[in-house]
Amino acid sequence: MSYFAEQNVVGSLLMDGDAIERVAAILEPEMFTAELLGLVYLEYLRGYENGYTVNLVTVRERLGGDKYPGSVVAEALKECVSVTVTSAQVKSYAEAVRDDYKAAQVGKLLAATRVTAVGVNDQIGKLLTDLEALRDDKAAKAKTLAQIVAEYQNSYFCERPGGIKVGIPHLDDMIGGLEGGDVIVIGARPAVGKSALVTQITTNLAEQGKKIGFYNLEMSDKQLYERFVASQSGLGLTRIRRAVKFLGDEEKRFKKANDALAGRSNIVISTGAKTVSEIRAESRHMGFDVIVIDYLQLIRSDTFYRGNRVAEVGAISKAIKALAMELQIPIILLSQLNRASEGRETREPSMSELRESGDIEQDASVIILLWNMSEDDRSKKGCKIEKNRQGETGKMELRFDGDQMRFRDAGEWQEPAEECPFT
Template sequence: MMSRMPPQSIQAEASVLGSMIIHSPAIDVVVQITQAEHFYRPAHQTIYQVLVDMSQDNKPVDLVTLRDELERSKQLEAVGGVEYIVALVEGVPTAANVEYYANIVRDKALLRQLIVVGTQIVQEAFETHEEAGDVLDQAERAVFEIASSHIADQAHSMEELLQHTIETLQQTEGQLITGLASGYQKLDELTSGFQRGDMIVLGARPSMGKTSFLLNVAEYMAVVDQKPVAFFSLEMSKEQVTQRLLASYARFDLRRMRRGMISAEDWTRIQLAAGDLSPAPLFIDDTALLTVLQLRAKARRLKAAHDIQAVFVDYLQLMNYQGRANSRQEQITEISRGIKALARELGVPVILAAQLNRGPADRPSQRPRMSDLRESGSIEQDADVVTLLHNEDYYHRGDPDWIDKNVHELIVAKQRNGPTDTVYLRFLNNITRFESAAPDTYAT
């Protein structure tokens, strides 16, 4: 297979270089499409890089200056001499089609990269002792990197990192929210929004409203902020999730909706809500027993197709694991690490719901702690932010002396780059919607 001529277009490469020489503004067009390594001929790679360097140094670019630069760097003869440079110029009457030629060069380079990766995949499949799923994940990652035309460097200079950091600080100067807003003001002020590459864990015991809170935040991001987000529901079907979203957004009783108890006036409200929700870039996947490998594959495709800005997973303990880990705790550890790696790979926050253990019977308070994360493994260590959802009223149902305040506590128990605190929320159970609670509702 590898004895065949790899995909390339020497004519397109020559046309790109000739256009860059005769019309220096074409360089700004070309550098957005191609890189030196996209050229098949080593001589073309050299000429391209010299032209780009000259442009970056604000040097005039033409046939004479290019020849002088190649002579100075002792590369003129290696690229074919003055005669070849002249031939490049004479072969291009106009630079008008440079973008078209540059796309050909890039596409041929991508095909060559696919051949290399494909050969590696075949070799790995023949020789590996790993699980087939692991090989598949590695193959998909390699192809995804080519498809996204972005292969990140493993190391960056301090100069480069500081420049990027300063630019980011300048862009966010005066902004309280530098990440993705949740829609809950105090939470956003506390976290500055959900940050790219972070894993945010929402821990709660059953019946505390984990799914409702995740859906409320996903709805805010997609509908209000128009950010594309993915919601992976392992517990409820996509139809159930959609019904919840519709009831919550329309502020319509979910039980009445399920029973079909909808008046003509109600239909108007529901249809208006559906009109707002329909164009929202919210993508719902209800694959049951989802594995980390499947989650990665689906999220990568959504990132490539829709540039999703956040991933929601409901919830951790329902995820399946097909590796060699023995105990469930080891499995959860591997799942947690895989999700954290996904957040970093895609550069988006992953908001992950997790079930909590019930606290010991002799604990004086049922208020949750991070140690209550069921089969927690390394969740606490992997997470950048850990929030715990708590409703004290739940534990006093039937107590005649207890005054029900309908206040949920969202305890920010861990924040790697910020303070911890508690955010108070009110839960409207009939429409499955959380709202910020006024201070006097939780005053002691």
């Protein structure tokens, strides 16, 4: 019954794309027993949540590949349409797929349960908790320490992949890689270069094959494009924006950069003001490895706080941490700093200066602060790991080419000389 119901769900969507509205809240892609049909459903779900149209052509384009050649996809979709009489019953078929999935999960729970006289009440309680969560379409979050030990103990003192690297060697060494559930806050005063840094990190992640959801709430698509081209090509941002013709090898470099960026379908950019709930709705089925948000103070709140901006930003910070934990991916979050550091001779900030909220300090796993080390030489940037739950803290110097929007590692931290605090 399950496969036939799955075919009818997909066939209904192919016949009437609007049918996804009736089943999106009922059915998740992992509930399909047929992986290919689950992937087709996932494409429609992504389109529904992100506001774009999905049809037979786009499904075939996105699913075509070595695992599912175009002919296999086409034949499966043709069969779905042939067995579907009408899309009117799509909700009933979706419920049938969901209930079959639940029945299979119950079977797995019962098969995995080994009841012994010792601790029988705890074992029954755990089973009931799992069954109730399944009944209510939720995942049981509580685990015993014994279950956690069994899940992770073989992952240590052996070869294993590290966290996701940002592509700046000294920074990667100190952070130890980005891990699922982490919120990494990058804080700086305006015009220090935090947006340029996160653009460079995004490019580095994409080159590693990671899929990034890039939420820029401050710039237009065109402005972001210019920054990515400058970073990729090494051409100056000013030159890209103002030049009327190419000089020297500029045309070759510009074309090469655009060709590289045109292949970056793993960077998904969303601009304009958003709430955390909107970001969640857009991202939860996109399969992102990392989410980047530029920046915290521009995120709109889902709740009206009657002018209490500190409480509002604190609630947004906690919602972002909850999103990172739910999706089990790292979220890189940019934040403005207040003016306090500008009164210091060194201009070095602290995390207490994260604008409008002390909650950010608590919610973040890693806090990175940037500042201009010299007013006369804006290429010298101080970079401080102020908080790092899973690694070391410390400082480093970065060099920044503002026109090309690129940072490079300048090596170990050198304390400023006393006679000249900005060198």
